[in-house]
Amino acid sequence: MAVRDDDKAHPGFYVLLICLVFMSAGPIALMLMNSFKLNVDITSPTASLFFMPTLQNYETALCEFLPYEPEHLRRCDPTFGRALVNSLIISLVSTGLTLILGCMAAYAIVRFRFMGRDSASLTTLIMRMVPPAVLLVPVFGIWNEQFGLGGTRSGIILVYVAMNLPFVIWILQSFIVQVPIQLEEAARIDGAGPFRVFFLVVLPLIQPGLAAAAIFTFRVAWNEFLLANALSDRNSRTVPVTIVNSITEFNIDWGVIMATGMLLAIPPILFTFFASRQIITGMTAGAVKG
């Protein structure tokens, strides 16, 4: 727009941009730097950008997966390695399930007129506002006493699928609405049943929506702490749970904690860089068009 071109050159604008970038990325960069420092360097009174980077913290965290034995370690603690595997399994499986169930439900709500449609759509909206803390007590009781799922990965996966479904149904609706209905009708006339239309016509067309929904679901499952903490035992702990367990101790091993924190932060950061467009569309789909 021509009117705005002249204030592009305003230096204050660029100063503001630089400050913003510094503020959003600064803390993350600081943590990344510290994860490569020895504790001596982290706690030394002269904070400096210049230090000998070391992989020791990462070696400590990932000792189980290393083909060699790092010299600085006396004993390899397998907690983190196991948690990483748990986190991956739980997040990937629950994301997959949520997407499949979620887009089928969203499709039903958008494309069919049926009894109970409005209440289905309203219920999903209301369910979106339930905080995980509210689920803590009942889920703990039910999973342990009735479902026999206490301490299992499946138990955690079930909560995550349920928790993410309302959100996924909600954002996918606005993508499905945009699929031209003529395409579906054409497929119907060619003799395809509703499920074939859904899987072969609709799904391929809403891929951006699916990508966004996948990232958001994965992120919630990957980052969640409270329910994972209540529902897991030694063998099914996820990364957030191990991190919190290791900071409640009196002496914090800052270097290793920062390295584990970085390992937890890396997948979401990578997603953000590779799919920021999808993420932003996903975020705005529900609120702006909705």
Place this chain on the structure above:
Amino acid sequence: MNIQAANRLTPYMFLAPAAAVMVIALLYPIGYMVYASFLDWNPSQRIGEADFIGLRNYINLWNSDSFWESFWVTIRFAALVVSIEMVIGVGLALLLDRKLRGMSVLRTIFILPMMIAPIVVGLMWRYMYHPQVGVFNRWLSDLGLPTIPFLSDSTWAFTSVVIADIWQWTPFIFILALAALQSLPSSALEAARVDGATGWQQIIHIKLPLMMPVLIVTCLLRLIDAFKVLEVILVMTNGGPGLSTEILALRISRTASEFRQLGEAAAMSNYLLMLLMIITAIMFIYTKLNDARVARIKAAGAKAAQAEEEAV
């Protein structure tokens, strides 16, 4: 089964799996929670063994000063973070709403904070606020200023937690406000510009009112999420010092796990849920009232644009 019947069943077949999961793992637990809130129940008992105590949990909480303290901390926290984030987020969106090379890279950087695990965010800020090791106090002492007890003084602890939340979630509002701005109908803006409205007048009279529906939804989403915040505060202060940062979600989790009072935690969850429902209802009603106003502005813009065209 004839074809007619099959057609009628189709939507339910699509909906059934999701509905089943949500009923089993959301609705049923919420019902269970309501039931549990009438019990004197601790984790070493099976729920059937717990004593039924009627409304006692609710009454005890209602009369408990520390519960109200947590309640107000929660309200203060949510109100404060959401209003500050709305002002900064919308302000930035208005400032940065222009075609700029590299804008997509910038947006990617801006959304990083909200993608990172709350646990990690809490960790980062706990480190930065650390009295000896943390950067903030190092900078302060480098400048010869007195250091600040960011997490160990009750007033400061609350402020520090608020700042961390603002860091993480302002981007959310910024992105949504920017999207709203970029999808505004150009006719209304053109009309205002032709009438000689200054930038500021355009913002106040055209842009903000037209963005209002999106801003309300954004605000509601953010508000609901602000009541869900837990991990960041857990890692930074674990509710302390005193009760200064003990929001309800954190109190529920501590009542259940540390104090082993599952019934009381359930009653508290119910209070929290009721609070959220009231807030949602208020916002919903406000949205309905506001829709009419937005329609008016859009119509006026369209009319002005049309008049302009006819004049030409």
